[in-house]
Amino acid sequence: MLQSGPLRPKILRIPRLTCLGTRSEGRNKSITAAIERGRSSGDRELEFAAGKDSRGDRRRFQAERATGPERRGAKNLFLGEKSLSTGSPRFAGAARGSYRNNTVSLRTTTSTNAAEHQERYGDDTRRSAARIESLPYTTAASEFIYGYSSVLAAIKANRRKLHKLYIHTRGASHAGLTALVARAKKKVDIREVGDEYLQAFDKASSGRPHNGFILEASPLPVPPLISLVSSNINLGQFEVALDSQSREDLEVNGKQTRFTYNSAGWRHPLVLYADGVLDEGNLGAIARSAYFLGVDAIVTPTRQSAPWSHIALKASAGAAEAIPIFKVNQGTDFLGRSARAGWRIYASDAVPPLEQPALQGALSRIKPSAPTSEVIYTGARSTKRLPVEHCPVESHATILMVGAEGTGLRTSLLNLAHYKVGIRHGRDVDEIGVDSLNVSVAASLLCYDMLQKPKPRAAGNMVF
Template identity: 25%
Template sequence: MAGNSQRKGAIKKSGKGNPTVGSGGRVRRGLEGRGPTPKAKDRPNHKVYKQVNKVDKSAAARPKRRATGHTDAEWIAGRNSVVEALREGVPVTGVYVAEGAERDGRLREAFKLAAEKGLTLLEVTRNEMDRMTSGAVHQGLAARIPSYEYAHADDLIGFAEANGEQPLIVALDQVTDPRNLGAVVRSAAGFGAHGVVIPERRAAGMTASAWKTSAGAAARIPVAQTVNMVRQLKAYQDAGCMVVGLAADGDVALPDFELADGPLVLVVGSEGNGLSRLVAETCDQLLSIPMANQLESLNAGVAASVTLYAIAQARA
């Protein structure tokens, strides 16, 4: 009979109940999607996954330096800054020039240095360069440097032992000026130190400015970060090092310093406040640099350089 919904095969159209005919009823769950398709690099059977996870056996066989962290990649903006960075051996990974930039002597020198070093030279729009350099005054030229990989502070003593030398480590206590950090790194490399230790927080890091001031020395000497400077200094003491801090009111004057030829950690304080209280209390000895005028003082970079020179002379 027409309209008889009770006949065999009839479909209930009221939307209620549980339909038994058609694929949209009880088997609906079987038609549900399984989510987005994983990326190729996340699919074990895909060739891209195998390429990404391929093990370089030759690299695995080489000893690796433990790292504690790294900074974000940075930009050096401005023609003078880029040229100086290329001259000083800063590890630039690419040089960028803005479209329509006026060709002058500095730009031509930057191109020449980049070509000699085999660096990539790319032309971008001015808007793109403004974005990359966060609105800095770039004068149509910028360079990119990679993130800095910090060494592990505990490994610096091992570097000295590997060379058969008494450890000489420079620790910076909350030095906030990256130019001072760069100067200390340069002096540490020049006077035979085995590494520089800096706090992880409230201190200058290996930025583009520090790289430039170090004149490329940051590529020759490890810089390590530590979460707790006092704890790290105590670890060096446990390893047999004497920890000596620079202080204007130190108990021993630099000419009378007698610990230079042993395992040594030299601690340099911040530009304005010197050593913090806890760091000063942790030091085995406080060392002062005699000055002709008591009103005169040296910044962290210069003070470290003077002291490292004296230590190098005593060790020689």
């Protein structure tokens, strides 16, 4: 420790005290060392007695920018008066300590910013505590349905056990709010929430549009199926054989084996089997189109298929809540059993070329007014086309198979089909290589054609 007196080395004048922080820690250490070397032992003892150990203080200090005499006064406090013995400037310990402890002239950057932030935005601590990060689960099996259409459909269908309906204040302006609340108030606990729930809403909907409506409910009933059994046009019913279920699954899926459908007095049921559809959006779109067009049920495999998640339910716009949905462990077993029960299986596939060139010439001679179809039916193991008036559901209960987005139906499933069905191209597919439709679009077109009531065959047109 250097003693004060005439032998003490002359201290360089430090023009300004810079901010001490972690970003320039090396430079700040040298500045601190220079200040320490210039302090007398009396200064250290005075500060130690006052409990002011400056070396332990790691906070960032910033001198308030004063103007005029205040700034000059701050300098003089650090520089002090000249020593009477040597005439050299010395540090006034007491004055320096009082300046450091002056909360008006010197303040921490952290406290300053916090005060300004609190004045402008409010207390962060209270706001964080009020913000809800995720919605609570009433049961371990609960799932969240989001979006006005999906929520309303789930309430209308009444196939789930409903727990809580969260309505954000922004959803109060929705045109259908009154109708939704009128249906829901007797079935579910309704909670109106504010902006503190926005993060929880986004998490429950995986960042997808929720319109300010989220419903907590039990899972969608998807009973396991062994086979389709029989159908009755007069009663408008078809029967299924269910697979075994656990007690928990039984509470969700139930044990119903007989389902009604709209036969309109003339048709058998149409069931859509979607094999290997991996995109949840496509699966939901298939359900939406199937319900709209009048398909009576949907079956999907438990493996190598997209789940009926909240994404698929949202894409279905609520249709999945109303149409019966089943799952099967082995698609080939399910199709084989159903075929033996009298159901006829149609496999979606590319339109085969005509067997004989003579038929192509005959097609060119058909009058434009003659009935034609963009949907082509053939035998499963031949390219012979069936009549244009062919209507599958008029003669037998029907299963329509559609395959994966990229590869289509597997060979093992194609071998089980009784018929094939395809959609005619509208242009030469070799132009840019687009040779197929999206699976949801193809399923829509095929279902629409299959459910059309046949028209009387035009006289003289026997080409098909």
